[in-house]
Amino acid sequence: MIMDRLYKAAAESPVCVGLDTKIDYLPACIANMDTNDGEKIFEFNKKIIDATADLAGCYKVQVACYEALGLEGMSAYARTVQYARAQGKLVIGDCKRGDIASTAEQYARGHFEGDFEVDFLTVNAYMGYDAVSPYLPYVKDHDKGLFILTHTSNPSAKDLQEQKLEDGEQVFEKMADLVEKWGGDLVGESGYSAVGAVVGLTYPEAFADIQARCPHTFFLVPGYGAQGGTGKDIADIFKRSRCAVINSSRGIICAHRGKTEGPDFVDYIRDAAAAMKEDILQWL
């Protein structure tokens, strides 16, 4: 089961390398290549994957950065997820898709088969269970997994997610309960279900609350590094359970910026991934 595989990979390294690649992240040695921006971005990603494959528990590819470049960007997205998976790595498509019924079936097909096939997809369930159920046949029959947006790491998470319901709970707590419920009959050997949750690192108390509510839910955790989360914050989570992969994007894939424009950029990126792994594992 795919979440068991991610659980095992995360036990080795909870580092999720976020390939939120933008054109201005590229060192000159790639930026100056005589090809289009999509090709350049794929080259950059490929070198990052090669340099970090033994350090990363998984990769998360942020589709927005590729959609921004239109068709050539989507080609870079496809090649990136295909390349990482071909190296035997687990890949999360960070697409936050959110639609229902036959439309969500189309997203499931698009992201769990064909050019854009990934192992896990992030999903926005503002529309409720109808925005989740169409993925479940793929989860069951094609060994795929989901991460549902639950409590995000941004300041305006308060606008909706932190609104208090009449029973005293907050909206994100309701979402957390739903995620735990939706994955209820999809729990693997690791004890975690194939339906995970995205929960930001920047609100430690909310994380602890969600962790307590969701004993079978594995977490994709943004917010480390550039967004302010630290190894210590993660240690608090892992003391309770080893239930998460921790994403860093800019903190890793921009580590070379201001230091080199040459092919040694991968050394800085590798060092940053290694340092993050160490920063987390030192507490365990």
Added chain:
Amino acid sequence: MIMDRLYKAAAESPVCVGLDTKIDYLPACIANMDTNDGEKIFEFNKKIIDATADLAGCYKVQVACYEALGLEGMSAYARTVQYARAQGKLVIGDCKRGDIASTAEQYARGHFEGDFEVDFLTVNAYMGYDAVSPYLPYVKDHDKGLFILTHTSNPSAKDLQEQKLEDGEQVFEKMADLVEKWGGDLVGESGYSAVGAVVGLTYPEAFADIQARCPHTFFLVPGYGAQGGTGKDIADIFKRSRCAVINSSRGIICAHRGKTEGPDFVDYIRDAAAAMKEDILQWL
């Protein structure tokens, strides 16, 4: 201002033709073409646009159906939105994107410039204002518009959107208030702001409630036809204000199914669009 243009187009025809095109919708005359599925889907869409351009207030293109076909699907998406806009029609990219800050900026760039450029984008604001604000520079400087998911037409809208908050309001009412607020300084001559809302037709009372809360909000309304909404439901809305375009997808683009496999499929589709327009306008 773009919402003024949509308001005027909707006064002529409130019909939004939904190009949620799937491969099994194609008549044999297109399905049997010697080309890939993406090309076939674009051919089908192009013929629909040609046949309905004078009947449709606008088009909504459901990106999920194109993502499902991978890169060739995304090429069909790009060509479809480009073709409809080249005919002078307003196009809504039904992408329901939902991410924050620099990531949402990438979505804004991807859908308001370049290959996938549309006039309006649907957005999921579960993450709050941070999921909306990055689009606003495009709204202001490039004359674009948004439709924020507010109350959707599916049964499990109750899971989150209909949860009651401690002040007695429901989550979707909170979202409606936010949408009205976020568009506050973007109101055009028509009296409607560039930040609209997606509100389903299938809950008439909720619609009336939202309409009362959001006097400056223009609505994209799914749920007509295949999903159960009728001209009478729309009449009730329009009696209060002419504040909406009404989407129908399968009800129009599948009108030929079971009737013809030949090039006359466009006649059935045109008739369905005309019938929908009449069904709505008869009440006014």
